[in-house]
Amino acid sequence: MIIDEATITVEAGAGGNGCVSFRREKYVPRGGPDGGNGGRGGDIFLEARTDVGTLVDFVYRPLYRARHGEHGKGKNQHGKDAESVTIRVPVGTLVWDENGELAVDMDRDGMRFLIARGGRGGRGNTTFTTSTQRAPRLAEKGEPGEAKTLRLELKLLADxxxxxxxxxxxxxxxxxxxxxxxxxxxxxxxxxxxxxxxxxxxxxxxxxxxxxxxxxxxxxxxxxxxxxxxxxxxxxxxxxxxxxxxxxxxxxxxxxxxxxxxxxxxxxxxxxxxxxxxxxxxxxxxxxxxxxxxxxxxxxxxxxxxxxxxxxxxxxxxxxxxxxxxxxxxxxxxxGNSLPVPEAVYQAKSRFKIEKREGVYYVTGEEIKKWVAMTNFNSWDALERFQKILQRMGVLKELKKMGLRDGDTIDCDGEELVFGDESPGGRHGA
Ligand SMILES: Nc1nc2c(ncn2[C@@H]2O[C@H](COP(=O)(O)OP(=O)(O)OP(=O)(O)O)[C@@H](O)[C@H]2O)c(=O)[nH]1
Ligand SMILES: [Mg+2]
Missing domain, CATH: 3.40.50.300 (P-loop containing nucleotide triphosphate hydrolases)
Structure with a gap:
């Protein structure tokens, strides 16, 4: 029997967390920041091969994971990047995403395609040093890796x-x-x-x-x-x-x-x-x-x-x-050989979406989700930075247009913040 369909899950690795650390040296009472960055999470690639004939292996092995990046450490040591994972598919495999859209057509021998991107490593506190902020207690968490459920479909390539x-x-x-x-x-x-x-x-x-x-x-x-x-x-x-x-x-x-x-x-x-x-x-x-x-x-x-x-x-x-x-x-x-070469990267579509329900502003979207995951909400500095990100993305402008006022609650992908014009915001109840 020829198995020509399979569903798999791919999970790229998360980036390692950035580190908050300060130099400790003998005779130096207060050293500067030296927290290193986290390493990149592993990517997941698809590769088209003529020596793979069917999708039968995927029925028995439906989950593919790449490793996470290493966390950053003190003394400005950056975490190691994780290795990428390559999934071999037969030439001619069509790959569909969760929305039923064609993610890629693996139609040429040797073709490689980045299907799930590993997360970027979080930055350590060293990178947040500025002329006014010499001892930042701020570090990013690693970005989560992309995770997707894919349906593989093989049209047999008979001549x-x-x-x-x-x-x-x-x-x-x-x-x-x-x-x-x-x-x-x-x-x-x-x-x-x-x-x-x-x-x-x-x-x-x-x-x-x-x-x-x-x-x-x-x-x-x-x-x-x-x-x-x-x-x-x-x-x-x-x-x-x-x-x-x-x-x-x-x-x-x-x-x-x-x-x-x-x-x-x-x-x-x-x-x-x-x-x-x-x-x-x-x-x-x-x-x-x-x-x-x-x-x-x-x-x-x-x-x-x-x-x-x-x-x-x-x-x-x-x-x-x-x-x-x-x-x-x-x-x-x-x-001829004029088959179209697909784009190598998978793009997210819109930046964010806001809905107001019962006085709460719900902000969602891939990018928001990523920044929420990368922010340590227990840190004041991180919170301040998060607000700057919302501003840069145009989220705050949109919220104000919708009538956002002091003391209103904003829910960013499940993370509740209280809006304040003076203070950057605070975790509800925290
Ligand atoms: N005499 C003769 N009989 C043939 C020839 N080719 C096929 N047959 C016979 O025709 C019958 C059907 O052949 P198949 O090859 O199974 O036909 P098919 O088109 O694959 O049929 P389906 O799979 O049912 O669509 C069989 O009994 C074969 O032995 C031929 O060249 N000469
Ligand atoms: Mg027949």
């Missing part, structure tokens, strides 16, 4: 896909030209899961061939099985459209079968109209007459590309594979 009605001989063809051993039987819907195989041609040429469950009329409305798996074929470079020729007695039947499958593909995704298609008549060993040759001519005159094979006798297979290879090369050339 060539096989579509057709059930029983068209799709799996038989796959088994004949690759090492794959799919189930084959004389009844419809034998194949229940997509199957992949590697076709090897002389001179080291190769491509990946995918067989998906058969389609029927109404598949795009949910009939049968096939449509669920079509997304595996959305990125193929060439589609092989197989039509079983043995049961057909008239040209019009052939045409109508072809139309039905094309309509279902089209209704599933308009992407399919851009994928080059090759019509393949199958089971030619089982037909009595030679009518199908005339039908092929007719279709060719209409501009169709069409071939005939027998997977049982092997008739027509060698030229067929060469034709597929030719189409594949053309298609690759056309598409």
């Amino acid at each position: 060539v896909g096989i579509v057709g009605f059930p029983n068209a001989g799709k799996s038989t063809l796959l088994s004949r030209v690759t090492q794959a051993r799919p189930k084959i039987a004389d009844y419809p819907f034998t194949t229940l899961q997509p199957q992949l195989g590697v076709v090897r041609l002389p001179e080291g040429r190769s491509f990946v061939l995918a067989d998906v469950p058969g389609l029927i009329e109404g598949a795009s409305q949910g009939k049968g099985l096939g449509i669920r798996f079509l997304r595996h074929l959305e990125r193929t470079q060439v589609l092989l459209h197989l039509v079983e020729v043995a049961p057909l007695t008239r040209y019009s039947e052939l045409e109508s079968r072809i139309r039905t499958i094309r309509r279902e593909l089209q209704q599933h995704s308009p992407v399919f109209s851009t994928v080059p298609e090759l019509l393949v008549l199958t089971k030619v060993d089982a037909v009595s007459g030679q009518d199908y040759r005339k039908w092929m001519e007719k279709l060719r005159k209409k501009g169709e590309r069409i071939l005939a094979v027998s997977a049982v006798t092997g008739e027509g297979l060698a030229p067929f594979l060469e034709e597929v290879w030719k189409r594949l090369c053309e298609s690759r050339k056309k598409k």
Whole structure:
């Protein structure tokens, strides 16, 4: 079975705390500040690899954590940065965030993407020294690391896909030209899961061939099985459209079968109209007459590309594979390597949000959350700095517009502060 979806949690490391410390030296009664900074928390990266084939490992290991940065120490010793963690995913993995938005498309071998940023280390008191503040008792706590729940989705990256009605001989063809051993039987819907195989041609040429469950009329409305798996074929470079020729007695039947499958593909995704298609008549060993040759001519005159094979006798297979290879090369050339390179960093959207409920101003947002986590609210200096941050972000201006007055309560991501124009604010009840 091919597992092609998994949910994982990633937790980058928090930064180490900054340190409040003062020099102690013999004969120096009051040394200056010497608290070092905390180290950076470990980042979490995703890396696309061709040697990882499925998402199966993530089902057994759904949590990835990076270590925290070391805390700063006295004597201006900075904490060590934590190492980053790299999660290897198959090339072609789509990564969705909690909001159902695409975070990144890991579509190139070797591509690396920062999915969860480690927290910055808190600054030690040394960095807060100014001409007026020579002995700051202020240090930052480390910034929390980003934590996310991600849904990984792998669209199998087959170069060539096989579509057709059930029983068209799709799996038989796959088994004949690759090492794959799919189930084959004389009844419809034998194949229940997509199957992949590697076709090897002389001179080291190769491509990946995918067989998906058969389609029927109404598949795009949910009939049968096939449509669920079509997304595996959305990125193929060439589609092989197989039509079983043995049961057909008239040209019009052939045409109508072809139309039905094309309509279902089209209704599933308009992407399919851009994928080059090759019509393949199958089971030619089982037909009595030679009518199908005339039908092929007719279709060719209409501009169709069409071939005939027998997977049982092997008739027509060698030229067929060469034709597929030719189409594949053309298609690759056309598409080129112009895949878009995604941004390397994941951005937060708005800076903050304020809501007033029952006289309390609630301030929320990623940035606010971060500063709250990095502030030691028991320290007056830190509190003063926090207020400056609110000012710089434009939060205070907004609050005043909303009618904030002396003595009002502001809730910053769960941290209650009492607003005072004179004093910088104080912890409620503290
Ligand atoms: N005579 C003959 N029989 C074939 C040929 N290819 C396939 N068959 C037979 O056709 C039947 C269906 O073949 P499959 O390969 O399972 O067909 P499929 O398209 O994968 O069918 P689903 O998985 O149900 O969609 C089997 O009994 C095969 O042995 C062929 O070239 N010649
Ligand atoms: Mg099959």
